[in-house]
Amino acid sequence: MNNITEVVSAKFKDKYYKIDHESGLTIYVYPKPGYNSKYAIFGTHYGSVNNAFSLDGGEVKRVPDGIAHYLEHKMFECEDGDAFLKYAKTGANANAYTSFDKTCYLFNCTDKFDESLEILLDFVQRPYFTDETVAKEQGIIGQEIRMYDDSPEWCVMFNLLKNMFRSHPVQIDIAGTVESIAEITPELLYSCYNTFYNLNNMVLCVAGDLTPEDVLKTADKMLKPSENHTIENYFDGEPYEVCSHYVEQEFPVSMPLFNFGFKVKTHPVTRKEAAEVDILLGVLSASYSDLYKLLDDAKLINQSFDSEYFNGPGYNVVLFSGESRSPKEAAEKITDYIRELQKTGISREMFEIARRDAYGDALSSLNSVDNIANAMVDCHFNNADIFGTIEDIANATLEDVNERLCSLLDLDNTTLSVVLPAKE
């Protein structure tokens, strides 16, 4: 039996359905009347950091770097043809991505939703790897890795992570290296697939002008019941301290780029904490903030200045990023400012500006079926709820945000990563 729960928000004039499907899969359906686009995303709680794991208490398996991403590429190749070509017949816009902690397959369409959903549920549940098809992908992914090597934004971030973390796999390039992907075999792919692509470890989120019945019609037909297994992920003991405080690399860019990260003590992030940090980062980096003005007046940043709270199993990082003529000076000013603010606390006026700003942003995200479905995947894997997240922002207090400011940001545990213009 499928168990359906309706979650309504009178305030946001929206609702969604959570379905515990008998196959073991959790399905969310978020109706958006009047929308042309329909968006479906089928994700597994498995990303590039899950490179050491055990199944049901068995022996710990270590797999090559980049295998989750490789697996994602290979899933599109089915025994009966390329999944992209199947989507072409329905007109859906299909894609997939692998991040640090999840792999997601998605499509966006305006027509023939049922057929597209059937394609999605079919190919993700039907792996097909042979020596020949696995070998063929090496060249394409090798090219992709080279393209990332050319991206200063990508390199400045991974240089940061490599110098921040000693052993945690978050520092490893999501696509792996040309050497590591050469070790990938069909057997290894099947082993990862069978561990993590279990419906109990997955979620399907759908948003658009649809009802739960529209989705269940296809889900009931396509989902193959999965037995629930216990997956254990292993991350080598990662020290609290960063490895190094500074790293730089040269690139053919005309202006330096920087990532300035605060390594935070590892802990699971609650919905309330996420809301408070959202407001806090507004106070610290949004265009209305005092720090932004200070850096801007000193000509140390431009509009690309941004911040992010970036976290997952075993890694929590508060990140400031941007372009700067002098990244070292910018990082120093950020540090000094935070040190002072930790003493004085955030003003009530600034808190109110940041709270309303964050609320408006979060509410506006309910305009987009893509945002909604993507957010619901994150909510599911983090035990959160999409409406609750916005409510938490509206209800946040100044005292709690001030408390986050002090507890989260350790001024001695930072790394600055810089990309400098190559000297001719």
Place this chain on the structure above:
Amino acid sequence: MNSLIQKELAPGVMFNSVSVSKFKTMRLLVNILLPLSEETNARNALLCYMLVRCCKKYPDFTTLSRKLSMLYGAELNGSVSKMGDMQCLTISVGGIDDSYTLGGESVSEQLSELLCEVIFNPKVSDGKFDSEDLAQEKRLTYDMIDSEFNDKRIYASQQLIKLMCADEQFGISRYGTKEQIEALTPADIYEAWQYVLKNAYFDFTYVGDSSPEKASGVIENSFKEIKRTPVELSTDVVYSVFEPKNVTEEMDVAQCKLEIGMRTACAEPEEDAIAVRLMSAVLGGTATSKFFTNVREKKSLCYYCMSRFVRLKGILIIESGVEADNIEAAKEAIFEEIEQMKRGNISDFELESAKLAVINSVYASVDTTGGVVNWYSSQLMDASVDTPEQAAEKFRAVTKEQIVAAANKLSLDTIYVLKSKAVEK
């Protein structure tokens, strides 16, 4: 979707509105159109950035940002683009719908007023804009120019246009050169502002649930005092090529960029432009296109290969990221696909999947307020203003014969290659 309601508020000032209830937000945008020109691009572009930086009422960037954030993270944006041979200064405001505010205030009303404030009441005195503000905006513009240089895909595409349209207004940068920007004075910006108010073409578009009357009223009032003589706007289309150009540039990059520019001998508002749009989709606009399937997937010659049609200029741009060793082979494969199109070797599957993908993207684009605004405002110079449904109908009606005919009008204009420096690895 409800169709567009249009009215002229003053000579050369149009107000368009679409009532849509499905969004949590509203948006009001104005496109300010001027002829692209080497002499005025830089000052107009900086004017646009100065207008959205601050105004008399909110005299600095921080005060203005705080006002917007107190309005629940409302947005005020300025951007500069090219629309055919016209320079387009776009200013828009957007925010949450009044029914979701925590304190019951009307965001949409305050934002309409704010848009008029920034256009009509900028921070000026003695016939000049603020010099410190101008220095800051100049710096931000240099940074933007630098970022575009950093992104080699954007850089390569800009180089192609520059080479290909060297004799057309379209070939010049939308915000001038660094030198031209450097030379601007606060009085130049004032002069540009005065010129814009009197002579530019203004096209406003409002999308939202609440009534547009308030917005159009505020705008109409603002133009009352101004004696307007709108400038003539036009776009040149080049129909034939005398001799194709071939340019290679070397830089320290791992992946080379291959850019091919072709003339389509057909542009908006010509009726056949729709067939060219679809031809571009079949060739390289979708994940089932000839380029994607054959050049990328089957022959593994590139990381990406796509085409796009600049419909007001009658230009087809083909862009590809390739390894140095594959440049010649990729070029050959791309021209082979074009040849196949010309001969009519287009399968039903290729045609139908391209139509589906194009129509899908049309419908998908109008699921955001920004998308709805863009959908209508981008048709300003087209033969007709279509709703998404009408456009879909037109795409469906295009035949294979029309596409083949469009392909046969293609002529090669310029090939630009951004190549990695030959270094020993």
